[in-house]
Amino acid sequence: MSSAVRVGNLRKAFGGRTVLDGLDLTIGRGEFVALLGASGSGKTTLLRILGALDTADAGEVLVPKARTIVFQEPRLVPSKRVLANVTVALPRGQAERGRHALAEVGLEGHAHAWPATLSGGEAQRVALARALVREPQLLLLDEPFAALDALTRLRMQDLVGELCRAHRPAVLLVTHDVDEAVRLADRVCVLREGRLVTDEPVAVARPRDPGDPAFAALRQRLLADLGVHATTPDTATTGAH
16 A cells, blocks of 8 residues: 555654654555544644644655645634535635535535534534545544534544545544544554554454444553553543543
């Protein structure tokens, strides 16, 4: 598999505190990688560097030019209708592409709605459509489901998994949720003290069931790598915060 992302010996510090300390990471084309870590471990800093929203102090960062980010908040423009939000900054005449993207996320009937009328899950689906309509080679997801209720979060996870398998971008998902990482990713990495301490393929058959012994075993290993020792699913999904 050829690489879409290659990061070597990446270093970043804020105010004298080293956040990324010689980090190495590769992501193959079409590969879905989930990144776990405690709050303040540097997960979002890495994502922002890959998305050109921040700069590294040292190291090599090779990423595709075509890349998009979906944040925890949808960040829609309140004064633009849904379709205009999806096609914002695209060349003129892209309305049909925008409608197709909305159809992919199940919102074809909301093209002329205002963002204020959308539920949280609908707004995040618009943000996903806005990212995918640009046909990115790299899709960066910064805890995009964290603000959603549990049921909507599961539905969005399924949708993102389906769309990423259809579009085949390289994906980096930053999350606190261990179950979410195992459910979606081809590989799961754990970031601690500025470096990846875990980089493990997810060898669990799809569709992935948290009750599957292989799923549960990987969850426990990842929690241990995060410094959390838990045996219940509720603790497993929240213990990394």
